[in-house]
Amino acid sequence: MLLNSSPERLQPFVDEETQRIARVTLWVSAAAFILLIAIGARAWLAGHGTYGQTLMLLAIPMGINLIDFSFNRNSFRSRCVVLSTVAVLFCVLVATGGENNTGPLWLYVFPPLVFYLTGPLAGCLLALVCLGMTVVIFRFPELPLVTADYSVDFQLRFLLTLLFETVFCFVLDFSRRQTRTQLLEVARLFEYAARTDELTKLANRREMRAQLTKELARHERNEHPFSVVLIDVDFFKRINDQFGHEAGDQVLVEFAELLESLCRKADVASRWGGEEFLVLLPDTSLLQALILAERLRASTEAKTFVYGDRSFSITISAGVCSVAQHNTLESLLNQADHNLYEAKSQGRNRIFPRVKPSQPQPDGTAPNPGDSET
């Protein structure tokens, strides 16, 4: 498995924003519910009967929204209810003027709320629709339900200030969202770099340890077997010495590609350090891991590396180990390391433990797992 940047690792940050918007919607519903009841009751007692009743009536959808959200957690529906109720309230306040024509002052709350809950485009659209409705109410005071009487000066200033506020909210929200997208992109790059070996683009040691810990936990839960192969390029120092460090780097990159091509999608190949590679093979017995390691050894030996006008080949040694007899990561890795050491000391270009020469099976296929020597 060659590492890709994994958006799912940054998903918590994306989810966090969605949850924050849902929380804000909830708080707005609660605050609007209380305010509408309180201001409506006050207006009603002060003799503004219809106005007060309308406000209290508008508290009903907010209250229902609170209950609905608590049970269903449907943030989209909740936002729609809040925004449409606030839009109706917007028109009521402009049409009636509220108490002493001060109602329109509440409308300055609308643009920031709309942009936060919807986004720059939908926010613009909604804010402009509301501004348009205000123009209609100002322009046609004889419309039914329109009782407020505003001076032309007030109408002009009110519309202009609300328009400015809408534009500023658009700019602020747009740049906030852009900055957030850029930050997520930077976080994605850092997160990828933190898990990846820069040269070979395989998983690095830290990522491999994380994957091994996960696999061991999976094994402890449901006994899924897994194996590891610790590989070391033989006499790698000589390649550096003979052909130069860059040639050595190129060998590591090409070997990593070969390793990748022989692994399954579920396997995790990593650069464990220097010229050492560790491969995690989930759901793989020791014998299956030995077969893969042997295939890799043979393919490496057969491959010709070309650097400039010179060509050469390399060999590898590998220690293979299955989780079966190990209950900690350290003991598993120590065993793999020990097996690699055995492969090296027995002459290199080999795998340890060795698979015994294939014994004929009744169906003529692979030998049994017990056929490996440890």
Ligand SMILES: Nc1nc2c(ncn2[C@@H]2O[C@H](COP(=O)(O)OP(=O)(O)OP(=O)(O)O)[C@@H](O)[C@H]2O)c(=O)[nH]1
């Ligand atoms: N080009 C290059 N060389 C590296 C890198 N990392 C480690 N090395 C070199 O790899 C070499 C490892 O040498 P040794 O540990 O002596 O092992 P070896 O020569 O492979 O011999 P054996 O492992 O005993 O077969 C050292 O010369 C390191 O400098 C790398 O990223 N690029």
